[in-house]
Amino acid sequence: MDKSQKLYVGIDLGGTSVKVGLCDRLGKLLAVYEGPTEAEKRAEGVLQNIELYVRELVGREGCDWEQIAGIGAGIPGFLDMETGVVKASPNLGWKDVPVKAILEERLGKEVRIDNDANVAALGEVWSGAAAGIPNAVCYTLGTGVGGGIIIKNVLCQGYSGMGGEIGHLGVVPAEEAITCGCGQKGCLETVSSATGIIYMAKEAVIRGEQTSLAHIRELTAKDVLDAAKAGDQVAARIVDRAADYLGKSMALLSVVVNPQRFVIGGGVAKAGSFLLDQIDHHFRKYALENAKTNVDIVPAILGNNAGVVGAAGLHVFG
Template identity: 60%
Template structure:
Protein backbone atom coordinates (compact mmCIF):
# COMPACT_ATOMS: atom_id res chain seq x y z
CA UNK A 1 0.00 0.00 0.00
CA UNK A 2 1.58 3.27 -1.15
CA UNK A 3 -0.90 5.71 0.42
CA UNK A 4 0.18 7.17 3.75
CA UNK A 5 -2.21 6.62 6.66
CA UNK A 6 -2.50 8.24 10.08
CA UNK A 7 -4.12 7.11 13.33
CA UNK A 8 -5.84 9.55 15.66
CA UNK A 9 -6.63 8.84 19.32
CA UNK A 10 -9.25 10.76 21.31
CA UNK A 11 -8.41 9.97 24.94
CA UNK A 12 -11.35 10.62 27.24
CA UNK A 13 -11.97 9.90 30.89
CA UNK A 14 -14.51 7.18 30.07
CA UNK A 15 -13.73 5.99 26.55
CA UNK A 16 -10.86 5.93 24.07
CA UNK A 17 -11.77 6.42 20.43
CA UNK A 18 -9.28 5.68 17.66
CA UNK A 19 -9.64 6.41 13.97
CA UNK A 20 -7.76 5.78 10.74
CA UNK A 21 -7.38 8.67 8.26
CA UNK A 22 -5.75 9.11 4.90
CA UNK A 23 -3.66 12.11 3.89
CA UNK A 24 -6.77 14.02 2.76
CA UNK A 25 -8.38 13.81 6.20
CA UNK A 26 -10.97 11.22 5.22
CA UNK A 27 -11.95 9.11 8.24
CA UNK A 28 -11.79 5.53 7.00
CA UNK A 29 -12.99 3.75 10.14
CA UNK A 30 -13.04 3.98 13.92
CA UNK A 31 -12.77 1.73 16.95
CA UNK A 32 -13.59 2.42 20.60
CA UNK A 33 -12.99 0.91 24.02
CA UNK A 34 -13.12 1.81 27.72
CA UNK A 35 -10.39 4.00 29.22
CA UNK A 36 -10.33 2.18 32.61
CA UNK A 37 -8.66 5.18 34.23
CA UNK A 38 -9.01 3.66 37.71
CA UNK A 39 -6.31 1.14 36.77
CA UNK A 40 -3.63 3.81 36.41
CA UNK A 41 -1.73 5.52 33.64
CA UNK A 42 0.15 2.48 32.30
CA UNK A 43 -3.11 0.55 31.96
CA UNK A 44 -4.64 3.45 30.02
CA UNK A 45 -1.66 3.65 27.68
CA UNK A 46 -1.71 -0.12 27.20
CA UNK A 47 -5.39 0.17 26.26
CA UNK A 48 -4.56 2.81 23.66
CA UNK A 49 -1.93 0.52 22.12
CA UNK A 50 -4.40 -2.38 22.11
CA UNK A 51 -7.18 -0.36 20.43
CA UNK A 52 -4.78 1.01 17.81
CA UNK A 53 -3.66 -2.52 16.92
CA UNK A 54 -7.28 -3.65 16.77
CA UNK A 55 -8.00 -0.78 14.39
CA UNK A 56 -5.00 -1.60 12.17
CA UNK A 57 -3.45 -5.05 12.44
CA UNK A 58 0.38 -5.03 12.78
CA UNK A 59 2.22 -6.77 9.98
CA UNK A 60 -0.33 -5.82 7.33
CA UNK A 61 0.23 -3.42 4.40
CA UNK A 62 -2.09 -0.97 6.17
CA UNK A 63 0.07 -1.04 9.28
CA UNK A 64 3.20 -0.44 7.21
CA UNK A 65 1.46 2.61 5.65
CA UNK A 66 0.77 4.22 9.05
CA UNK A 67 3.12 7.19 9.38
CA UNK A 68 2.27 8.06 12.97
CA UNK A 69 -0.16 8.08 15.90
CA UNK A 70 -1.59 11.36 17.20
CA UNK A 71 -3.22 11.56 20.64
CA UNK A 72 -5.60 14.27 21.84
CA UNK A 73 -5.69 14.66 25.64
CA UNK A 74 -7.56 16.96 28.01
CA UNK A 75 -5.09 18.48 30.43
CA UNK A 76 -1.96 20.56 30.78
CA UNK A 77 0.70 19.23 28.44
CA UNK A 78 4.34 19.76 27.61
CA UNK A 79 3.67 19.28 23.91
CA UNK A 80 7.26 19.55 22.59
CA UNK A 81 8.44 16.88 25.06
CA UNK A 82 5.30 14.73 24.75
CA UNK A 83 4.56 14.81 28.48
CA UNK A 84 1.22 15.08 30.29
CA UNK A 85 1.90 17.35 33.25
CA UNK A 86 -1.61 17.05 34.71
CA UNK A 87 -5.06 15.85 33.66
CA UNK A 88 -8.12 16.35 35.84
CA UNK A 89 -10.00 13.24 34.65
CA UNK A 90 -7.10 10.89 33.97
CA UNK A 91 -4.38 9.37 36.20
CA UNK A 92 -1.52 11.31 34.63
CA UNK A 93 1.06 13.38 36.51
CA UNK A 94 4.28 14.13 34.61
CA UNK A 95 3.89 11.06 32.39
CA UNK A 96 6.12 10.90 29.25
CA UNK A 97 3.31 9.66 27.02
CA UNK A 98 5.13 10.10 23.71
CA UNK A 99 8.11 8.00 24.81
CA UNK A 100 6.00 5.26 26.39
CA UNK A 101 3.59 4.98 23.46
CA UNK A 102 6.37 4.85 20.88
CA UNK A 103 7.82 1.90 22.81
CA UNK A 104 4.41 0.19 23.01
CA UNK A 105 3.38 0.76 19.40
CA UNK A 106 6.61 1.10 17.44
CA UNK A 107 5.39 4.14 15.50
CA UNK A 108 6.08 7.87 15.87
CA UNK A 109 3.70 9.54 18.35
CA UNK A 110 2.60 13.15 18.87
CA UNK A 111 0.34 14.48 21.61
CA UNK A 112 -1.70 17.66 21.84
CA UNK A 113 -4.52 19.30 23.77
CA UNK A 114 -7.98 17.87 23.03
CA UNK A 115 -9.40 21.27 22.00
CA UNK A 116 -6.47 21.85 19.66
CA UNK A 117 -6.97 18.54 17.91
CA UNK A 118 -10.73 19.13 17.60
CA UNK A 119 -9.92 22.46 15.98
CA UNK A 120 -7.40 20.81 13.69
CA UNK A 121 -9.97 18.19 12.70
CA UNK A 122 -12.52 20.86 11.76
CA UNK A 123 -9.87 22.81 9.85
CA UNK A 124 -8.63 19.75 7.99
CA UNK A 125 -11.88 18.00 7.11
CA UNK A 126 -14.85 19.87 8.62
CA UNK A 127 -16.24 23.39 8.76
CA UNK A 128 -12.79 24.90 8.16
CA UNK A 129 -11.83 22.80 5.15
CA UNK A 130 -10.02 24.91 2.55
CA UNK A 131 -9.94 27.86 5.00
CA UNK A 132 -6.31 28.76 5.75
CA UNK A 133 -7.04 30.92 8.81
CA UNK A 134 -9.72 29.94 11.32
CA UNK A 135 -10.34 29.88 15.05
CA UNK A 136 -12.36 27.17 16.77
CA UNK A 137 -14.28 27.40 20.02
CA UNK A 138 -15.51 24.28 21.82
CA UNK A 139 -18.36 25.12 24.21
CA UNK A 140 -18.93 22.29 26.65
CA UNK A 141 -18.20 21.79 30.33
CA UNK A 142 -15.51 24.39 29.75
CA UNK A 143 -14.52 26.54 26.79
CA UNK A 144 -11.74 25.11 24.67
CA UNK A 145 -10.14 26.55 21.58
CA UNK A 146 -7.70 26.12 18.75
CA UNK A 147 -6.07 28.48 16.26
CA UNK A 148 -5.20 27.60 12.67
CA UNK A 149 -2.98 30.11 10.85
CA UNK A 150 -1.85 29.56 7.27
CA UNK A 151 -3.11 25.98 7.50
CA UNK A 152 -1.03 25.19 10.59
CA UNK A 153 -2.09 24.57 14.17
CA UNK A 154 -0.57 27.20 16.47
CA UNK A 155 0.75 25.74 19.73
CA UNK A 156 2.91 28.50 21.21
CA UNK A 157 6.21 27.96 22.95
CA UNK A 158 4.71 25.92 25.82
CA UNK A 159 1.61 24.57 24.09
CA UNK A 160 -0.81 27.05 25.67
CA UNK A 161 -1.82 28.90 22.50
CA UNK A 162 -5.55 28.81 21.83
CA UNK A 163 -6.73 28.56 25.44
CA UNK A 164 -9.65 30.82 24.55
CA UNK A 165 -11.69 29.85 27.60
CA UNK A 166 -9.10 31.50 29.80
CA UNK A 167 -9.17 34.92 28.21
CA UNK A 168 -9.84 37.23 31.16
CA UNK A 169 -12.80 39.13 29.76
CA UNK A 170 -15.44 39.60 32.49
CA UNK A 171 -15.09 42.94 34.37
CA UNK A 172 -13.79 42.73 37.93
CA UNK A 173 -17.09 43.66 39.59
CA UNK A 174 -18.86 40.80 37.75
CA UNK A 175 -16.01 38.29 37.75
CA UNK A 176 -15.90 35.01 39.61
CA UNK A 177 -12.99 32.63 40.01
CA UNK A 178 -12.43 30.16 37.20
CA UNK A 179 -11.32 26.57 37.70
CA UNK A 180 -7.87 27.64 36.50
CA UNK A 181 -7.61 29.85 39.58
CA UNK A 182 -7.86 33.21 37.78
CA UNK A 183 -10.76 35.64 37.80
CA UNK A 184 -13.17 36.56 35.02
CA UNK A 185 -12.33 33.92 32.42
CA UNK A 186 -14.64 33.48 29.42
CA UNK A 187 -15.26 29.91 30.60
CA UNK A 188 -17.08 31.18 33.72
CA UNK A 189 -19.94 32.66 31.67
CA UNK A 190 -20.00 31.01 28.23
CA UNK A 191 -19.55 27.32 29.01
CA UNK A 192 -22.37 24.93 29.86
CA UNK A 193 -21.11 25.03 33.44
CA UNK A 194 -21.24 28.83 33.49
CA UNK A 195 -24.75 28.95 32.01
CA UNK A 196 -26.00 26.40 34.54
CA UNK A 197 -24.39 28.35 37.40
CA UNK A 198 -26.08 31.59 36.34
CA UNK A 199 -29.44 29.82 36.03
CA UNK A 200 -29.08 28.14 39.42
CA UNK A 201 -28.16 31.47 41.03
CA UNK A 202 -31.26 33.09 39.50
CA UNK A 203 -33.53 30.36 40.88
CA UNK A 204 -31.93 30.59 44.33
CA UNK A 205 -32.36 34.39 44.32
CA UNK A 206 -36.06 33.92 43.66
CA UNK A 207 -36.06 35.49 40.19
CA UNK A 208 -39.31 35.07 38.29
CA UNK A 209 -38.43 32.33 35.83
CA UNK A 210 -39.87 29.08 34.50
CA UNK A 211 -36.57 27.44 35.42
CA UNK A 212 -37.92 26.98 38.96
CA UNK A 213 -40.17 24.24 37.59
CA UNK A 214 -37.27 22.13 36.25
CA UNK A 215 -37.13 18.80 38.06
CA UNK A 216 -33.64 17.78 39.10
CA UNK A 217 -30.50 19.55 37.93
CA UNK A 218 -30.89 22.42 35.46
CA UNK A 219 -29.05 21.84 32.16
CA UNK A 220 -27.78 24.32 29.60
CA UNK A 221 -30.41 22.98 27.19
CA UNK A 222 -33.10 23.82 29.75
CA UNK A 223 -31.86 27.41 29.81
CA UNK A 224 -31.83 27.72 26.01
CA UNK A 225 -35.29 26.13 25.73
CA UNK A 226 -36.67 28.56 28.32
CA UNK A 227 -35.04 31.52 26.55
CA UNK A 228 -36.52 30.50 23.20
CA UNK A 229 -39.94 30.30 24.90
CA UNK A 230 -39.69 33.89 26.08
CA UNK A 231 -38.38 33.47 29.64
CA UNK A 232 -36.71 36.83 30.34
CA UNK A 233 -34.29 35.50 32.96
CA UNK A 234 -33.10 32.72 30.65
CA UNK A 235 -32.80 35.22 27.80
CA UNK A 236 -30.55 37.44 29.93
CA UNK A 237 -28.33 34.46 30.76
CA UNK A 238 -27.99 33.45 27.11
CA UNK A 239 -27.37 37.06 26.07
CA UNK A 240 -24.60 37.36 28.66
CA UNK A 241 -22.93 34.16 27.44
CA UNK A 242 -23.23 35.35 23.82
CA UNK A 243 -21.96 38.84 24.65
CA UNK A 244 -18.69 37.62 26.10
CA UNK A 245 -18.20 35.10 23.31
CA UNK A 246 -18.68 37.86 20.74
CA UNK A 247 -16.41 40.20 22.71
CA UNK A 248 -13.67 37.57 22.88
CA UNK A 249 -13.96 36.99 19.12
CA UNK A 250 -13.61 40.73 18.52
CA UNK A 251 -10.34 40.66 20.48
CA UNK A 252 -9.10 37.56 18.68
CA UNK A 253 -10.04 39.06 15.29
CA UNK A 254 -7.65 42.00 15.57
CA UNK A 255 -4.81 39.71 16.69
CA UNK A 256 -5.31 36.63 14.50
CA UNK A 257 -7.53 38.03 11.69
CA UNK A 258 -9.23 34.69 10.90
CA UNK A 259 -11.59 34.21 7.98
CA UNK A 260 -13.89 31.95 9.97
CA UNK A 261 -14.84 31.24 13.58
CA UNK A 262 -16.07 27.68 14.13
CA UNK A 263 -18.14 26.86 17.20
CA UNK A 264 -18.58 23.27 18.40
CA UNK A 265 -19.45 21.44 21.60
CA UNK A 266 -22.79 20.81 23.27
CA UNK A 267 -23.70 24.49 23.78
CA UNK A 268 -23.36 25.13 20.04
CA UNK A 269 -26.46 22.98 19.48
CA UNK A 270 -28.49 26.05 20.43
CA UNK A 271 -27.85 27.04 16.81
CA UNK A 272 -28.85 30.37 15.26
CA UNK A 273 -30.54 31.52 18.47
CA UNK A 274 -27.06 31.75 20.04
CA UNK A 275 -25.03 32.45 16.91
CA UNK A 276 -27.11 35.49 15.88
CA UNK A 277 -26.45 37.14 19.24
CA UNK A 278 -22.73 36.38 19.05
CA UNK A 279 -22.59 37.83 15.54
CA UNK A 280 -24.37 41.03 16.64
CA UNK A 281 -21.80 41.66 19.38
CA UNK A 282 -18.89 40.72 17.12
CA UNK A 283 -20.05 43.14 14.41
CA UNK A 284 -20.49 45.95 16.93
CA UNK A 285 -17.06 45.57 18.58
CA UNK A 286 -14.80 44.60 15.66
CA UNK A 287 -13.12 47.08 13.26
CA UNK A 288 -14.40 46.83 9.69
CA UNK A 289 -11.27 45.33 8.15
CA UNK A 290 -11.18 42.54 10.75
CA UNK A 291 -14.95 41.97 10.57
CA UNK A 292 -15.96 42.09 6.91
CA UNK A 293 -16.59 38.70 5.31
CA UNK A 294 -15.68 36.91 8.54
CA UNK A 295 -18.02 33.99 9.16
CA UNK A 296 -19.23 32.47 12.43
CA UNK A 297 -20.38 28.90 11.72
CA UNK A 298 -21.16 25.62 13.48
CA UNK A 299 -18.68 22.75 13.63
CA UNK A 300 -19.43 19.80 11.36
CA UNK A 301 -17.53 16.74 12.55
CA UNK A 302 -19.21 16.26 15.93
CA UNK A 303 -17.64 13.48 17.98
CA UNK A 304 -15.21 12.61 15.18
CA UNK A 305 -13.35 15.94 15.30
CA UNK A 306 -10.91 14.68 17.93
CA UNK A 307 -9.75 11.55 16.14
CA UNK A 308 -9.48 13.31 12.76
CA UNK A 309 -7.53 16.19 14.28
CA UNK A 310 -5.22 13.90 16.24
CA UNK A 311 -4.44 11.99 13.05
CA UNK A 312 -3.71 15.34 11.38
CA UNK A 313 -0.98 16.25 13.88
CA UNK A 314 1.56 14.68 11.52
CA UNK A 315 0.48 16.82 8.58
CA UNK A 316 -0.97 20.06 9.93
CA UNK A 317 0.78 20.82 13.25
Protein backbone atom coordinates (compact mmCIF):
# COMPACT_ATOMS: atom_id res chain seq x y z
CA MET A 1 0.00 0.00 0.00
CA ASP A 2 1.22 3.50 -0.89
CA LYS A 3 2.34 4.97 2.43
CA SER A 4 1.88 8.52 1.18
CA GLN A 5 -1.87 8.36 0.49
CA LYS A 6 -4.40 9.64 2.98
CA LEU A 7 -6.84 7.07 4.31
CA TYR A 8 -10.16 7.34 6.15
CA VAL A 9 -11.70 4.98 8.68
CA GLY A 10 -15.44 4.41 8.81
CA ILE A 11 -17.29 2.78 11.71
CA ASP A 12 -20.75 1.26 11.31
CA LEU A 13 -22.05 0.70 14.84
CA GLY A 14 -24.91 -1.75 15.23
CA GLY A 15 -26.63 -3.37 18.16
CA THR A 16 -24.91 -6.72 17.67
CA SER A 17 -21.80 -6.00 15.59
CA VAL A 18 -19.39 -3.23 14.70
CA LYS A 19 -18.01 -3.01 11.18
CA VAL A 20 -14.89 -0.93 10.55
CA GLY A 21 -13.73 -0.02 7.05
CA LEU A 22 -10.69 1.63 5.49
CA CYS A 23 -11.26 3.88 2.45
CA ASP A 24 -9.10 5.93 0.14
CA ARG A 25 -9.80 9.50 -0.99
CA LEU A 26 -12.08 8.30 -3.80
CA GLY A 27 -14.28 6.21 -1.53
CA LYS A 28 -12.85 2.86 -2.53
CA LEU A 29 -13.26 0.38 0.30
CA LEU A 30 -9.83 -1.18 0.84
CA ALA A 31 -10.49 -3.45 3.81
CA VAL A 32 -13.11 -4.33 6.42
CA TYR A 33 -12.93 -5.70 9.95
CA GLU A 34 -15.96 -6.78 11.97
CA GLY A 35 -16.37 -7.65 15.64
CA PRO A 36 -19.11 -7.96 18.27
CA THR A 37 -20.61 -4.80 19.78
CA GLU A 38 -21.05 -6.30 23.25
CA ALA A 39 -23.63 -3.67 24.16
CA GLU A 40 -23.96 -5.23 27.62
CA LYS A 41 -20.57 -3.68 28.42
CA ARG A 42 -22.24 -0.27 28.18
CA ALA A 43 -20.81 2.67 26.27
CA GLU A 44 -17.34 2.49 27.81
CA GLY A 45 -16.88 -1.15 26.82
CA VAL A 46 -18.30 -0.68 23.32
CA LEU A 47 -16.05 2.29 22.62
CA GLN A 48 -13.08 0.32 23.88
CA ASN A 49 -14.00 -2.43 21.41
CA ILE A 50 -14.20 0.13 18.61
CA GLU A 51 -10.72 1.39 19.42
CA LEU A 52 -9.39 -2.18 19.30
CA TYR A 53 -11.13 -2.91 15.98
CA VAL A 54 -9.83 0.28 14.35
CA ARG A 55 -6.26 -0.38 15.47
CA GLU A 56 -6.55 -4.02 14.39
CA LEU A 57 -7.74 -3.02 10.91
CA VAL A 58 -5.08 -0.36 10.36
CA GLY A 59 -2.32 -2.60 11.68
CA ARG A 60 -3.44 -5.63 9.69
CA GLU A 61 -3.38 -3.63 6.45
CA GLY A 62 0.17 -2.44 7.12
CA CYS A 63 -0.75 1.25 7.18
CA ASP A 64 1.12 3.93 9.03
CA TRP A 65 -1.10 5.52 11.68
CA GLU A 66 -0.07 8.92 10.26
CA GLN A 67 -1.90 8.04 7.03
CA ILE A 68 -5.27 8.12 8.80
CA ALA A 69 -6.73 11.54 7.98
CA GLY A 70 -9.94 11.08 9.91
CA ILE A 71 -12.39 8.67 11.50
CA GLY A 72 -16.17 8.72 11.10
CA ALA A 73 -18.92 6.75 12.81
CA GLY A 74 -22.49 5.96 11.82
CA ILE A 75 -24.62 5.42 14.91
CA PRO A 76 -28.32 4.56 15.24
CA GLY A 77 -30.30 7.04 17.32
CA PHE A 78 -30.61 10.76 17.94
CA LEU A 79 -27.30 12.59 17.78
CA ASP A 80 -25.82 16.03 18.22
CA MET A 81 -23.45 15.89 15.27
CA GLU A 82 -21.75 19.18 16.08
CA THR A 83 -20.70 18.18 19.58
CA GLY A 84 -20.40 14.48 18.77
CA VAL A 85 -22.76 13.42 21.54
CA VAL A 86 -25.21 10.54 21.18
CA LYS A 87 -28.31 11.98 22.83
CA ALA A 88 -30.21 8.69 22.78
CA SER A 89 -29.71 5.32 21.09
CA PRO A 90 -32.42 2.83 22.11
CA ASN A 91 -30.68 -0.03 20.24
CA LEU A 92 -27.58 0.44 22.36
CA GLY A 93 -29.20 1.70 25.56
CA TRP A 94 -27.11 4.90 25.39
CA LYS A 95 -28.02 8.36 26.59
CA ASP A 96 -25.83 11.48 26.40
CA VAL A 97 -22.65 9.63 25.45
CA PRO A 98 -19.81 11.94 24.22
CA VAL A 99 -18.63 9.54 21.51
CA LYS A 100 -16.53 12.06 19.61
CA ALA A 101 -14.56 13.19 22.67
CA ILE A 102 -13.96 9.65 23.95
CA LEU A 103 -12.83 8.22 20.60
CA GLU A 104 -10.62 11.22 19.84
CA GLU A 105 -8.88 10.75 23.19
CA ARG A 106 -8.45 7.01 22.55
CA LEU A 107 -7.37 7.22 18.92
CA GLY A 108 -5.74 10.63 18.63
CA LYS A 109 -7.58 11.45 15.40
CA GLU A 110 -10.44 13.78 14.51
CA VAL A 111 -13.75 11.91 14.79
CA ARG A 112 -17.10 12.83 13.25
CA ILE A 113 -20.40 11.10 13.89
CA ASP A 114 -23.74 10.98 12.11
CA ASN A 115 -26.93 8.96 11.95
CA ASP A 116 -26.51 5.49 10.45
CA ALA A 117 -29.03 6.16 7.65
CA ASN A 118 -27.28 9.42 6.73
CA VAL A 119 -23.90 7.76 6.41
CA ALA A 120 -25.34 4.93 4.30
CA ALA A 121 -26.67 7.61 1.95
CA LEU A 122 -23.32 9.34 1.91
CA GLY A 123 -21.62 6.07 0.99
CA GLU A 124 -23.85 5.68 -2.06
CA VAL A 125 -23.10 9.26 -3.12
CA TRP A 126 -19.36 8.93 -2.60
CA SER A 127 -18.71 5.70 -4.47
CA GLY A 128 -22.03 3.90 -4.93
CA ALA A 129 -25.21 4.25 -6.97
CA ALA A 130 -25.17 8.05 -6.88
CA ALA A 131 -21.44 8.60 -7.44
CA GLY A 132 -20.94 11.80 -9.39
CA ILE A 133 -24.50 13.00 -8.63
CA PRO A 134 -24.27 16.12 -6.41
CA ASN A 135 -27.99 16.18 -5.55
CA ALA A 136 -29.47 12.88 -4.42
CA VAL A 137 -31.86 11.38 -1.90
CA CYS A 138 -31.29 7.89 -0.52
CA TYR A 139 -33.93 5.69 1.10
CA THR A 140 -33.20 2.68 3.30
CA LEU A 141 -36.21 0.35 3.45
CA GLY A 142 -35.81 -2.00 6.38
CA THR A 143 -37.49 -2.38 9.75
CA GLY A 144 -38.14 1.34 9.41
CA VAL A 145 -37.60 3.84 6.60
CA GLY A 146 -34.30 5.66 6.88
CA GLY A 147 -32.96 8.30 4.57
CA GLY A 148 -30.28 10.76 3.68
CA ILE A 149 -30.37 13.93 1.60
CA ILE A 150 -27.31 15.22 -0.26
CA ILE A 151 -27.43 18.76 -1.67
CA LYS A 152 -24.48 19.95 -3.74
CA ASN A 153 -22.36 17.16 -2.26
CA VAL A 154 -23.19 18.18 1.31
CA LEU A 155 -25.12 15.95 3.68
CA CYS A 156 -28.24 17.76 4.89
CA GLN A 157 -28.33 17.38 8.67
CA GLY A 158 -30.55 20.33 9.47
CA TYR A 159 -30.71 22.50 12.58
CA SER A 160 -30.97 19.70 15.15
CA GLY A 161 -29.85 16.68 13.13
CA MET A 162 -33.35 15.72 11.98
CA GLY A 163 -32.65 16.44 8.32
CA GLY A 164 -33.27 13.34 6.20
CA GLU A 165 -35.78 11.66 8.54
CA ILE A 166 -37.78 10.64 5.47
CA GLY A 167 -39.58 7.82 7.25
CA HIS A 168 -41.48 10.35 9.31
CA LEU A 169 -42.96 12.34 6.46
CA GLY A 170 -46.70 12.48 7.12
CA VAL A 171 -48.01 11.10 3.82
CA VAL A 172 -50.87 8.84 4.95
CA PRO A 173 -54.27 10.61 5.26
CA ALA A 174 -55.86 10.74 8.72
CA GLU A 175 -58.63 8.27 7.90
CA GLU A 176 -56.06 5.59 7.00
CA ALA A 177 -53.29 6.51 9.45
CA ILE A 178 -51.94 4.38 12.27
CA THR A 179 -49.55 5.44 15.03
CA CYS A 180 -45.85 5.27 14.18
CA GLY A 181 -43.12 4.31 16.62
CA CYS A 182 -42.24 8.01 16.83
CA GLY A 183 -45.67 8.72 18.34
CA GLN A 184 -47.11 10.54 15.34
CA LYS A 185 -49.72 9.21 12.94
CA GLY A 186 -49.50 8.81 9.18
CA CYS A 187 -45.71 8.43 8.81
CA LEU A 188 -44.31 6.87 5.64
CA GLU A 189 -42.63 4.26 7.83
CA THR A 190 -46.02 2.81 8.85
CA VAL A 191 -46.78 1.66 5.31
CA SER A 192 -43.52 1.39 3.35
CA SER A 193 -41.14 -0.33 5.77
CA ALA A 194 -40.87 -4.08 6.30
CA THR A 195 -42.79 -3.56 9.54
CA GLY A 196 -45.54 -1.66 7.74
CA ILE A 197 -45.86 -4.22 4.97
CA ILE A 198 -46.13 -7.06 7.50
CA TYR A 199 -48.73 -5.11 9.49
CA MET A 200 -50.90 -4.59 6.41
CA ALA A 201 -50.60 -8.26 5.49
CA LYS A 202 -51.61 -9.44 8.96
CA GLU A 203 -54.59 -7.07 8.96
CA ALA A 204 -55.74 -8.51 5.62
CA VAL A 205 -55.51 -12.04 7.01
CA ILE A 206 -57.46 -11.04 10.15
CA ARG A 207 -60.19 -9.56 7.92
CA GLY A 208 -60.48 -12.94 6.24
CA GLU A 209 -59.32 -11.85 2.80
CA GLN A 210 -58.49 -14.66 0.39
CA THR A 211 -54.72 -14.73 0.19
CA SER A 212 -51.90 -17.23 0.27
CA LEU A 213 -50.41 -15.17 3.10
CA ALA A 214 -52.96 -16.71 5.47
CA HIS A 215 -51.02 -19.99 5.34
CA ILE A 216 -47.70 -18.50 6.49
CA ARG A 217 -47.12 -18.67 10.24
CA GLU A 218 -44.32 -16.10 10.61
CA LEU A 219 -44.93 -13.51 7.92
CA THR A 220 -42.04 -11.46 6.55
CA ALA A 221 -41.98 -8.59 4.09
CA LYS A 222 -40.23 -10.91 1.63
CA ASP A 223 -43.20 -13.31 1.86
CA VAL A 224 -45.55 -10.49 0.90
CA LEU A 225 -43.37 -9.34 -1.98
CA ASP A 226 -42.92 -12.90 -3.25
CA ALA A 227 -46.66 -13.53 -3.07
CA ALA A 228 -47.31 -10.32 -5.01
CA LYS A 229 -44.83 -11.41 -7.69
CA ALA A 230 -46.64 -14.75 -7.89
CA GLY A 231 -49.97 -13.05 -8.56
CA ASP A 232 -51.60 -12.92 -5.11
CA GLN A 233 -53.99 -9.99 -5.44
CA VAL A 234 -54.05 -9.09 -1.74
CA ALA A 235 -50.24 -9.06 -1.55
CA ALA A 236 -50.09 -7.06 -4.79
CA ARG A 237 -52.42 -4.44 -3.32
CA ILE A 238 -50.25 -4.15 -0.20
CA VAL A 239 -47.06 -3.73 -2.21
CA ASP A 240 -48.73 -1.18 -4.46
CA ARG A 241 -49.84 0.82 -1.43
CA ALA A 242 -46.29 0.81 -0.02
CA ALA A 243 -44.94 1.89 -3.42
CA ASP A 244 -47.63 4.56 -3.78
CA TYR A 245 -46.66 6.32 -0.57
CA LEU A 246 -42.97 6.03 -1.38
CA GLY A 247 -43.67 7.66 -4.73
CA LYS A 248 -45.71 10.37 -3.04
CA SER A 249 -42.91 11.09 -0.56
CA MET A 250 -40.46 11.40 -3.46
CA ALA A 251 -42.78 13.83 -5.23
CA LEU A 252 -42.85 15.97 -2.08
CA LEU A 253 -39.06 15.90 -1.77
CA SER A 254 -38.68 16.68 -5.46
CA VAL A 255 -40.12 20.17 -4.93
CA VAL A 256 -38.21 20.74 -1.70
CA VAL A 257 -34.65 19.62 -2.53
CA ASN A 258 -35.06 18.74 -6.24
CA PRO A 259 -32.69 15.73 -6.42
CA GLN A 260 -31.43 14.30 -9.68
CA ARG A 261 -31.49 10.74 -8.36
CA PHE A 262 -33.29 8.66 -5.74
CA VAL A 263 -31.39 5.63 -4.45
CA ILE A 264 -33.31 2.78 -2.80
CA GLY A 265 -31.53 0.40 -0.45
CA GLY A 266 -32.29 -1.84 2.51
CA GLY A 267 -33.78 -5.30 2.85
CA VAL A 268 -37.16 -4.49 1.28
CA ALA A 269 -35.41 -3.07 -1.79
CA LYS A 270 -34.02 -6.53 -2.55
CA ALA A 271 -37.31 -7.10 -4.39
CA GLY A 272 -35.53 -5.28 -7.25
CA SER A 273 -37.24 -3.92 -10.32
CA PHE A 274 -40.59 -5.43 -9.28
CA LEU A 275 -40.79 -2.83 -6.49
CA LEU A 276 -38.73 -0.04 -8.05
CA ASP A 277 -40.86 0.05 -11.19
CA GLN A 278 -43.97 0.54 -9.08
CA ILE A 279 -42.32 3.27 -7.01
CA ASP A 280 -41.21 5.01 -10.21
CA HIS A 281 -44.75 4.84 -11.62
CA HIS A 282 -46.26 6.49 -8.55
CA PHE A 283 -43.51 9.10 -8.30
CA ARG A 284 -44.19 10.22 -11.86
CA LYS A 285 -47.93 10.22 -11.20
CA TYR A 286 -47.55 12.70 -8.32
CA ALA A 287 -44.50 14.79 -9.25
CA LEU A 288 -44.51 18.09 -11.11
CA GLU A 289 -43.07 17.91 -14.61
CA ASN A 290 -39.98 20.03 -14.00
CA ALA A 291 -39.24 18.11 -10.80
CA LYS A 292 -39.28 14.67 -12.44
CA THR A 293 -37.67 15.31 -15.83
CA ASN A 294 -34.35 13.45 -16.09
CA VAL A 295 -34.76 12.23 -12.50
CA ASP A 296 -34.23 8.51 -11.96
CA ILE A 297 -34.77 5.94 -9.24
CA VAL A 298 -32.04 3.31 -8.89
CA PRO A 299 -31.10 0.51 -6.48
CA ALA A 300 -28.29 0.98 -3.97
CA ILE A 301 -25.15 -0.99 -4.84
CA LEU A 302 -22.91 -0.91 -1.77
CA GLY A 303 -25.12 -3.22 0.26
CA ASN A 304 -23.98 -3.77 3.85
CA ASN A 305 -20.81 -1.75 3.22
CA ALA A 306 -22.63 1.55 2.60
CA GLY A 307 -22.39 2.49 6.28
CA VAL A 308 -18.63 2.11 6.68
CA VAL A 309 -17.93 3.86 3.38
CA GLY A 310 -20.25 6.75 4.22
CA ALA A 311 -18.88 7.10 7.75
CA ALA A 312 -15.37 7.41 6.35
CA GLY A 313 -16.74 9.96 3.88
CA LEU A 314 -17.82 12.33 6.67
CA HIS A 315 -14.32 13.80 6.44
CA VAL A 316 -14.54 14.30 2.69
CA PHE A 317 -18.09 15.63 2.43
CA GLY A 318 -18.15 17.51 5.73
